[in-house]
Amino acid sequence: MWNGKLAEIWQLITTSPENFKGGxxxxxxxxxNGGLKAIGYALLVLFFVMGVVKTCGSFAEIKRPEVAFKCFIRFVLAQAAVTWGMELMTAVFQIAQGMISTIMDSSGLSALSAAELPSRMVDIIQDVGFIESIPLWAVTLLGSLFIWVLSLVMILTVYSRFFKLYIATAIAPIPLASFAGQPSSSIGIAFLKSFAAICLEGCAIVLACVIFSAFASSPPAIADDTLAAATVVWNYVGELIFNMLALVGAIKMSDRLIRELMGLG
Incomplete structure (x- = not known):
């Protein structure tokens, strides 16, 4: 189950929004996004007028060529941002995907290493009798429950990234229209930084998976194979769950980490 979820994450993180769930x-x-462009154009004029009123002290000031030209350029650029916002956001996402591919290539991993039981652990489990297998079943069920919960949290975090990408792309014309006015341009800047943080969140997730893959390639050692089988399995499962908790925690905090690095709080 755990290896299957890791493989699913590895596939999801390399999938573009255009190809996710068949597109x-x-x-x-x-x-x-296309339907909200009409509202974006209306807000474009509103933000432009508000910006001119707040930045220009009088009507005579806007008659100055340099001021009028500056306002005209700002309006044209804001209109271009609303019109070509989809292409802009797609380009930002492609840059982030290129970074993810670079991280994968630099790590030398084409896929996550699967976690496997040591051969000595398999021999200990197979040699267990019926009576001794009862506590072993209890340990196995408890460990399976932990792994199921951790894998569910992990996969939900990765799926939530796609939801945030879709939501940000859908409403893009509204915040991008704020670039028409200088006082309101901070809304558009914060939106672009937030969208870039969502895209870069994939890089943090890949880095966490790469680090965990190094742990998975060298599974927890069996400290003392002379102990009871249930104790040996419990010690092994406990250390494995700790490594899994580290991975899930890193994936869960990837959003906050990227936002703090970009100064979004």
Whole structure:
């Protein structure tokens, strides 16, 4: 189960929003983005007028060529951001995907290393009698429950990244229209930084998986194979769950880590 979830994460993190779930969700997001462009153009004019009123002290000031030209350039650039916002955000995501591919190539991993039981552990389990197998079953069920919960949290975190990408892409024309006015441009800047943080979140997730892959390549050692089988398995499972907790924690905090590195708080 754990190896299957890791393989699913490895596949999801390298999948673009256009190809996720066959691309059906992306086509809906594109239609929503196109529909909100009309509202974005209306807000474009509103933000532009508000910006001119707040930055220009009088009507005579806006008659100055340099001031009028500056306002005109700002309006044109803001309109271009609303019109080509989808292409802009797709380019940012492709840059982040290129970084993810570079991380994978530099690590020398084409896929995550699967976690396997040591051969000595397999021999100990197979030699257990019926009576001794009862506590061993209890340990196995408890360990399986922990692994199921951790894998569920991990996969939900990765899926939530796609939801955030889709939501940000769908409403992009609204915050991008704020670039038309100088006082409101901070809204658009914060939106672009947040979208870049969502894209870079994939890099943090890949780095966490690469680090865990190094742990998985050298599984926990059996401290003392003379102990009871249930004790040996419990010690092994406990150390394995600790490594899994470290991976899940790193994936769970990837959003906060990237936002702090980009100064988004």
């Amino acid at each position: 059906g969700v992306w086509s809906i997001i594109v239609n929503i």
